[in-house]
Amino acid sequence: MTLLTAVTEAARKAGARLLTVHSPSARPSDRADLFAAVSRNDAVALDGLRAELAVARPGAGWLEDEQETTELPPGEWWAVDAVEGNVNHVHGLAEWAVTVTLLRDGVPVLAVVHQPIGDHTYTAVAGEGAWLDGTRLRVSAKRDLGAAIVTTGQAESGQTATYRRIGDSVTAMLGRALLVRVSVPSTFPLLLLANGQNDGFWQYEPVLSGLAAGLLLATEAGATATRIDGSPWRPGSPDVLITVPALHEAAVAALSSVG
Known part of the structure; x- marks a missing residue:
């Protein structure tokens, strides 16, 4: 199994778990209710995801909260947002995803974004292009x-x-x-x-x-x-x-x- 395949499977599994606790009718009543749901989602998504990424790349570090806005030490690091758009999720919206990126010496080299609603998976490996569900992505030709x-x-x-x-x-x-x-x-x-x-x-x-x-x-x-x-x-x-x-x-x- 390639690293990209392993990461994609791990992200899809985390997304499937998040779907089980997603409801289009969800409406948190206050900040306490909202943050309780956010914390639950993080736990649901990370259950298994961190362990699977550790198996896929044993030597890679895990980006902690205090490192998210600082320069990274050399080596490989996982930058993971287990519920990107968590606030959207807990309000019943569709715009949320599981994002996983491997950085090497400060440079992103592999990324997977899985959006469970719609079942869309975006992937990229440095030097190999960006893809959505097997179709290559390209930026617009705008010049103005x-x-x-x-x-x-x-x-x-x-x-x-x-x-x-x-x-x-x-x-x-x-x-x-x-x-x-x-x-x-x-x-x-x-x-x-x-x-x-x-x-x-x-x-x-x-x-x-x-x-x-x-x-x-x-x-x-x-x-x-x-x-x-x-x-x-x-x-x-x-x-x-x-x-x-x-x-x-x-x-x-x-x-x-x-x-």
Whole structure:
């Protein structure tokens, strides 16, 4: 069994377990109810997933919460969001998934995103392209930012300055792009970018487990990924910009006014 096959099977099993506790009629009544359901989902998804990944790649480390916004040590690391879009799940929505990424020396090299509702599986291996259910993905051919759909999203920062930058960046893009969206979680706009249905994504204070899989899928489909100022992106970078190649320079310019 190849590593990609093993990871895909593990993600699909975790997704199947999450389906058993998903209800389209779910409506948490308050924050306590919401977070109890979120914790339950994490436990359900991780039951077996972490052990299966450890068997698939015994030497790889497991990304802990405190490492999600810092530079990673050398070696291989699993960046896993067992319920990407957990808040969507507990509100009965369909936009949630299991995401698994293997990083090697800070670079994503393998990714699987399994979306149980609809039974869709996205996969990517560095240098081998991005795929959805066996069909190769490619970014759009857009060359004009004024014709582009771009997206940003809220990360887990809690800092007023970050919230201000998010708002300022949306304002900056509203005058340049065709359509500006704000979406949570970050994986889904990156899947659309990889599939040519979205043209750019940026985020301040990104969390690696929510970013890594979509970043690899988008870049393997032909996108360009950097920091917002155009400099190289690495785990721990305080922001990220991922676009269709022909739009990257214009996107950097559009966001350059955000302090």
